[in-house]
C-alpha cells in the first residue's frame with residue numbers, strides 16, 4: 001500500500017472498530033477520507049486507534065513516518081452525513097447492524113452523494129437487497145464486507161444484491177485492489193460466505209463453555225493448536241465484539257434456522273456490558289491498549 005497519489009474520496013460512515021480500520025486503510029492507499037459519526041468522542045477514538053495501528057506499522061518497518069503522517073492527514077471527520085458524502089467516489093457504511101438505521105442512512109446518502117458514487121455497506125449479514133431498496137438506483141449498492149483488524153486482514157467479501165449491477169461489482173473489485181485486498185464475490189444470502197461459518201464456530205464454542213466441556217483458554221487452544229486457527233473462537237468473539245456476533249446470530253436464526261439460535265450465555269454477557277476487547281471484558285479481560293490482562 002502506498003499513499004503517493006490521491007485516488008479520490010472515500011466516505012466511511014460509522015467510526016466504530018470497522019469504520020476506523022476502513023478509513024485507515026483507504027487513507028494509507030492514497031484516498032482522501034471523510035469519516036462520519038454522530039459522536040465526536042467516537043471520531044476521536046477512531047483517529048487515536050488509526051494512529052496506534054499506524055505506529056505499530058512504523059515500528060515494524062512496514063511504513064515510514066511520513067506515510068503515517070500523510071495517512072492521518074488524509075482523514076477528515078464529520079458529524080454531518082451530507083457533508084461527509086458530498087464529494088465521495090466510494091461510500092462505505094459501517095454503522096451498527098440494525099436494518100432501520102442502515103436504511104435511514106442510505107436514504108440520506110442517496111440525497112447527498114454524487115450520482116456516480118459506488119454505495120457500499122460493510123454489513124456482515126444483513127440483506128444488501130433490502131438496504132438498496134431505499135436508494136433510487138439500487139444498482140449502485142454493493143456489499144463491501146471487511147474483516148477485523150482491517151489493516152491486517154486480506155479478504156474483502158463483495159456481495160451482489162438482487163439489483164446490484166455488474167458495473168458496481170467491477171467498481172468494488174477495482175476498489176478492493178486499490179486497497180491491497182483480495183476479493184471474493186458472493187450472492188446476497190444471510191451471512192454470505194464468511195459470517196455464517198464464523199459465527200457457527202463461535203456460537204458452538206460458547207455453548208461448549210456453558211456445558212463445562214473445557215475452560216475458555218482450552219477451547220481456544222484447541223482450535224489454535226489443533227486446527228491452526230490464528231486465534232481461538234472465544235478470543236475472536238472478544239475481538240469482533242459480543243454484541244456484533246449476537247446481532248449476526250439473531251439475524252441468521254430468523255433467516256436461516258434453528259442452528260443459529262444465540263447461546264443464553266452470549267445474551268447475558270451482552271446485557272452485562274461485556275462486549276469484548278472494546279469494553280475491556282468479554283470471555284477474557286483486556287487493557288486499554290488491547291492487550292490481554294492476566
Ligand code: 3HC
Pocket residue numbers: 053054056057060123124146147148149151152153195198230231236240244
Ligand atoms: N494494525 C496494524 N497491524 C496489526 C494490527 C493492527 N490493528 N493487529 C495486528 N497487527 C500486525 C502485528 O503488528 C503483527 O505484525 P508482524 O507480522 O509484522 O509482526 C501481525 O499483525 C500479527 O500480529 P501479532 O503478532 O500481534 O499477533 P497475532 O500473530 O496473534 O495476529 C491477528 C493477530 C492478525 C489478529 C491474528 O490473531 C488473526 O488473524 N486473528 C483472526 C482474526 C479474524 O479472524 N478476523 C476476522 C473476524 S470476523 C470479521 O471481522 C467480520 C465482521 O463482520 C464481524
